Amino acid sequence: MTAALLVHGYLGSPRELAPLEERLGAELGRASVRSVLLPGHGQGAEPPFLSRAFVLAVREAAESLPPGPLVLVGHSIGGSIALAAAETLARRPALLVLAGTPPRIGAGYAARFRRQGGGSADLAQLAELVRFVNGLSRRAAPWNGPLLVLQGEDDELVPAGEAELWRGRAAAVRILRIPGALHDLFHGQGGQLAVDVVARAVRDAERSLADPSWAARLPRLRESLARWPATLHHLREGPAGRRLDGCTPDFEEVARTEPTLLNLSVTTRCNLACPSCARTFTPLKPADVSEEAFARILEQVPHAARVVLVGLGEPLLHPQLPRLVRHAAASREVSLVTNGTLLTRELSRALLEAGLSGLTVSIDATTREALARVRPGTDLEEVRKNLGGFLVERAGAGLESRVGVAVFTALSAPTAGELEGIVAALLPLPVDAIMLSDLNFPENEARSLYRGLSREGAARLDRVLRQALLSGLPVLSVLGLEELSLPERFREFLLLRGARLSERRSRHAHCCSPWQTLPVGPDGEVTLCDCQPRVRLGNVLEEPFSAIWNGPAMRAHRRRMRSADPPPACRACPRF
Numbered sequence: 001m002t003a004a005l006l007v008h009g010y011l012g013s014p015r016e017l018a019p020l021e022e023r024l025g026a027e028l029g030r031a032s033v034r035s036v037l038l039p040g041h042g043q044g045a046e047p048p049f050l051s052r053a054f055v056l057a058v059r060e061a062a063e064s065l066p067p068g069p070l071v072l073v074g075h076s077i078g079g080s081i082a083l084a085a086a087e088t089l090a091r092r093p094a095l096l097v098l099a100g101t102p103p104r105i106g107a108g109y110a111a112r113f114r115r116q117g118g119g120s121a122d123l124a125q126l127a128e129l130v131r132f133v134n135g136l137s138r139r140a141a142p143w144n145g146p147l148l149v150l151q152g153e154d155d156e157l158v159p160a161g162e163a164e165l166w167r168g169r170a171a172a173v174r175i176l177r178i179p180g181a182l183h184d185l186f187h188g189q190g191g192q193l194a195v196d197v198v199a200r201a202v203r204d205a206e207r208s209l210a211d212p213s214w215a216a217r218l219p220r221l222r223e224s225l226a227r228w229p230a231t232l233h234h235l236r237e238g239p240a241g242r243r244l245d246g247c248t249p250d251f252e253e254v255a256r257t258e259p260t261l262l263n264l265s266v267t268t269r270c271n272l273a274c275p276s277c278a279r280t281f282t283p284l285k286p287a288d289v290s291e292e293a294f295a296r297i298l299e300q301v302p303h304a305a306r307v308v309l310v311g312l313g314e315p316l317l318h319p320q321l322p323r324l325v326r327h328a329a330a331s332r333e334v335s336l337v338t339n340g341t342l343l344t345r346e347l348s349r350a351l352l353e354a355g356l357s358g359l360t361v362s363i364d365a366t367t368r369e370a371l372a373r374v375r376p377g378t379d380l381e382e383v384r385k386n387l388g389g390f391l392v393e394r395a396g397a398g399l400e401s402r403v404g405v406a407v408f409t410a411l412s413a414p415t416a417g418e419l420e421g422i423v424a425a426l427l428p429l430p431v432d433a434i435m436l437s438d439l440n441f442p443e444n445e446a447r448s449l450y451r452g453l454s455r456e457g458a459a460r461l462d463r464v465l466r467q468a469l470l471s472g473l474p475v476l477s478v479l480g481l482e483e484l485s486l487p488e489r490f491r492e493f494l495l496l497r498g499a500r501l502s503e504r505r506s507r508h509a510h511c512c513s514p515w516q517t518l519p520v521g522p523d524g525e526v527t528l529c530d531c532q533p534r535v536r537l538g539n540v541l542e543e544p545f546s547a548i549w550n551g552p553a554m555r556a557h558r559r560r561m562r563s564a565d566p567p568p569a570c571r572a573c574p575r576f
Helices: 014-028 051-063 077-086 109-118 123-137 160-166 191-207 212-217 219-227 231-237 239-244 291-300 321-329 345-354 368-374 380-396 413-426 442-447 455-470 498-502 545-549 552-561
Strands: 003-007 033-036 070-075 095-099 143-152 170-178 261-264 306-309 333-338 358-362 404-411 433-438 475-477 517-520 525-529 532-539
Touching (some): 003 051, 003 077, 014 070, 014 191, 051 077, 070 191, 077 123, 109 123, 143 160, 143 191, 160 170, 191 231, 191 545, 212 219, 231 239, 261 291, 291 321, 345 380, 368 413, 433 498, 455 498, 532 545
Parallel strands (some): 003 033, 358 404, 433 475
Antiparallel strands (some): 525 532
8 A cells, every 4th residue: 555755844834735635544544644744843933944854754754654655745845855855765755746846946036935924034044945955956866766746826936837847857757737726735726636636646656566568568658658657557457458468348437547548639620511520519619729738638647648639620720730749749659630631741741750650531432422421621632642741751751660640431321332432542552551430429320321331332341341451451440449559459450341330239348438538628628528529527627637537427427338228429339
């Protein structure tokens, strides 16, 4: 069992961390959580700043905690004290959390410190405090383990932007800025969000001890797994990871792991109006995700090793798309889904240079009549030219083995015959695969293959599927959409019979989304599922993540999915 030691700041008290102590005590057990009272504090008079005595008190308190992974949490200067103590402990901490801790103390701190109530402090004591904190800041890497930094957006003592100075000062660093929070991070506005972030990280401390040899099975996710130790646990124990191990996923009401796949909509704008898209029956306001919000969303979903830029909008319309990709690709696998109409050679080159690891282009028809029905306004030759340009850029950069390129095709009863033309159009291009699906959403059911695929239509699809495979263009089922290492395992998801496209199940069998995938909009709004975009769960930037991911609405949805009466959206979904 994980143990947590909480360290308050200079001239402060354990009250600063009381909400966190209560939450951790309820989850870990009271005996596994202790809040240190620094020497000289709590006695009325202003205590001297005695760095050695403070560090010794932390060491003694750590020794009194039960065995198991240890987490140190320090608030304000308590974070500096925890940092100094961390490397001296007999039990090396599995995680260090710094909440509102200054990375260094500059000239502007004196006035802010007086406003915070430290105006009566002895100048000699303040000088010792500054020497202590800045001494730590001069170390090249003061901590060689994982470091979680929390910073209040409206912190009156430590400017929010200074949190970035912690970047690179530990083996692994996560930085989260809490909207509306002051220096007293765990109280007031944003307090519940801050408590939840730390509580989740503390739970992860024990999970980070998972066998690292398993990571060798996921070479494409090497950077993601190196970013934060516990991500390996969430990948392995999540539905896709358990299937990779040949085990049955744990489809329980309460998800035991956090999302490992993030479907992030970077814009709600689109240059097309496809009748089958959820945009036609979901009211949307035009919005683009800001770079700052994009970074914050990623930090709130730390174990999303794969990020797909997809949703109710065309991602190529975002003016800073390559910058967003570059930011995410620094530590995660990043792909995007596009209608292809805006994919110029220049943009293709920029996305590849930014680190894009996958591209999926939607092509649902080739004949003029069918295109006018399913993708009005689309010029197929333009899309094919753009896709070919991306493939040329991929080859020129030598990225064929690292950047996957696929086409996503959603057929309907009226367009079932379009697959032959799509395959013929793609065969001259070095596309890696086609992923083929029936329409989803209850609103589209009347036109679906499920309702209207004839025997003759299925037989024709069989012939096209066989010909595509013989020609070296595998056609995959959407059942592989959320699987791990799909490029290496594509044979497991080959689609060989057209009739499979029209199959529907009345009971849950395949879908992993509510247990491993999080759909998030440009403003941080989380929806229940990509197939139910109108059901809001909360805002990942403003509300505790635990209350969203394992809150009442999501638990009820998982329970109903596994019942004899699944939601209509699930019954209409080819992946269910």
